[in-house]
Structure formats: C-alpha cells, structure tokens
Amino acid sequence: MRAVFYLIAIWTAASGLLAISRRNMIHCALALISFFGGIAALLFTLHADFLGAVQILIYVGAISVLILFALMVTQDASRLGDRTAPFSRGKWTGWILGALVFGMLGYGLNFLESSPSPNAASILPVAEIGRLLVTRQAVPFLAMALLLTAALVGSAAVAIEEPSDDAQDP
Amino acid sequence: MPSLHEYLLLAAALFSIGLAGALTRRHIILVLVSIEMMLNAANVNLVAFWRYGNPAATDGVMLVLFGIAIAGAEAAVGLALLIAIYRRFRTSRIEEVARLKG
Numbered sequence: 669m670r671a672v673f674y675l676i677a678i679w680t681a682a683s684g685l686l687a688i689s690r691r692n693m694i695h696c697a698l699a700l701i702s703f704f705g706g707i708a709a710l711l712f713t714l715h716a717d718f719l720g721a722v723q724i725l726i727y728v729g730a731i732s733v734l735i736l737f738a739l740m741v742t743q744d745a746s747r748l749g750d751r752t753a754p755f756s757r758g759k760w761t762g763w764i765l766g767a768l769v770f771g772m773l774g775y776g777l778n779f780l781e782s783s784p785s786p787n788a789a790s791i792l793p794v795a796e797i798g799r800l801l802v803t804r805q806a807v808p809f810l811a812m813a814l815l816l817t818a819a820l821v822g823s824a825a826v827a828i829e830e831p832s833d834d835a836q837d838p
Numbered sequence: 839m840p841s842l843h844e845y846l847l848l849a850a851a852l853f854s855i856g857l858a859g860a861l862t863r864r865h866i867i868l869v870l871v872s873i874e875m876m877l878n879a880a881n882v883n884l885v886a887f888w889r890y891g892n893p894a895a896t897d898g899v900m901l902v903l904f905g906i907a908i909a910g911a912e913a914a915v916g917l918a919l920l921i922a923i924y925r926r927f928r929t930s931r932i933e934e935v936a937r938l939k940g
Binding site: 700738787805 | 839840841842843844845846847848850851852853854856857858859860861862863864865867868870871872874875878881882886888889890891892893899900902903904906907909910911912913914915917918919921922924930
C-alpha cells in the first residue's frame with residue numbers, strides 16, 4: 669500500500685514538473701493529463717472513489733480536451749513547437765518562490781501534533797453526499813448551478829466573433 | 839497505509855509545483871494550467887483530512903465537489919478570455935498583452 673502511494677506520488681510530481689518545464693506546449697498538455705490521472709489515483713488510495721471518478725470525468729476528460737483545444741486554436745501550426753523563450757524574465761524568482769513555499773509548508777508539517785490513523789469508513793458515502801446536496805447544502809448547490817450557467821453563457825459571449833471592423837487593430 | 843503527514847507533504851509539493859509554474863511560464867494557457875494544479879493539490883489535502891478524521895464529517899468532501907465545479911467554470915471562462923485575447927492581440931503570451939500597462 670505504501671509502495672503504491674510512493675509510486676503514485678513520484679508519478680504525479682514528475683508529471684507536474686514536466687507540465688511546467690517542457691518547452692513544447694503539446695508535451696506540457698500531455699504531461700498535465702498524466703498529472704490529473706495521478707491525482708485521481710491519489711483520491712482512489714484515499715478511498716474517495718466517487719471523487720476519483722469525478723476527477724477522471726471532469727479533469728482527465730473535459731478540462732484536458734478544453735486545454736488542448738485552446739492550444740490548437742490559438743497557435744499557428746508552425747508555432748506549436750515554438751521553443752523560443754517559454755519562461756518569463758523573472759523565472760528564477762518564480763522557481764525560488766515555489767521552493768520557498770514548499771520548504772515553509774514542509775517545515776510547518778513537522779509541528780503536526782498527532783499522527784491520526786485512517787478512519788474505519790471503508791468508502792465515501794455517496795448516498796449521504798446526495799442527501800446533503802438537496803438538504804443542508806442545497807443553497808450552495810443551487811448557487812453552483814447558477815455559477816456554471818453564468819460561466820457557460822459568459823464564455824460563449826466572450827469568445828464569440830464580433831463582426832466589428834476594428835478587429836484588425838493590433 | 840501512508841500517514842496523513844505524507845499526504846500533506848505530497849499536496850504541498852504539488853501546490854508548490856503549480857505555484858512555480860504560474861510564476862515562471864509565459865504562455866497564458868500554462869498559467870491557467872498551473873492554477874488548476876494548485877486547486878488539485880488543495881483537493882488532495884481536503885480528502886486526506888476526511889480520510890484521517892471523522893468519517894461522518896463530509897464537509898471537506900463537499901468542499902472538493904464545489905471546488906471542482908468552480909475550477910471547471912474558471913477553466914472555461916479563462917480559455918474563452920484567452921481566445922478573445924488571441925483574436926485581438928494575435929499573441930498568447932502574457933507579456934505582450936500590455937495595452938493597459940502604464
């Protein structure tokens with residue numbers, strides 16, 4: 669069990685590092701899909717089967733396709749493998765800041781007071797979640813439905829082609 | 839079964855990778871991708887706390903569900919904005935979209 673966890677951990681971290689460090693954008697997107705898959709596997713090891721399935725459906729399925737689609741739409745075929753300057757000027761600040769945050773979080777984890785053992789629940793209670801969604805969490809659930817509708821309409825409105833003639837204006 | 843500490847450390851590492859990506863990459867899509875990676879790392883944290891805490895307290899799991907929905911909406915709107923920006927500026931690099939810059 670522990671070995672499986674470490675395998676998944678290395679897999680996920682390596683995919684994440686690849687996704688932010690490859691120069692070719694398509695490679696980044698493919699590494700990202702593998703990263704999402706690793707997260708889903710982590711959720712399965714935590715016995716949150718439902719969330720793992722949701723992760724696969726939404727991230728590995730939908731968001732990956734969305735990102736690949738956006739990549740294809742916004743780059744000329746000749747620039748897809750563009751290797752010139754993929755990192756910003758302040759990249760070293762970014763790397764150092766990332767390492768610093770990881771160091772701080774890892775240091776803080778040393779002060780974890782107790783090391784609890786996993787609870788006896790063998791699996792995530794999906795029926796309970798469904799019940800909560802229509803009782804105690806009904807208001808956030810409806811708000812979420814509203815938000816998703818607004819996001820759908822909004823993104824269509826933003827991305828739609830306007831026939832105005834100042835589109836040529838750089 | 840790995841300990842809670844290991845899960846939290848892994849989530850911290852994934853979060854830091856996402857943060858570094860958001861700060862170092864030039865391409866708008868990769869910045870969005872890095873933000874998604876940070877959200878995913880936070881989700882692992884929440885589920886780990888559910889697993890190692892009280893199984894009846896499903897609040898963390900609900901938060902993950904809502905978080906995934908918000909992340910989906912964010913990705914859709916962000917990529918729509920990216921397409922609009924690309925049509926307008928013919929570029930998808932953050933530094934070249936500088937019309938509002940003083």
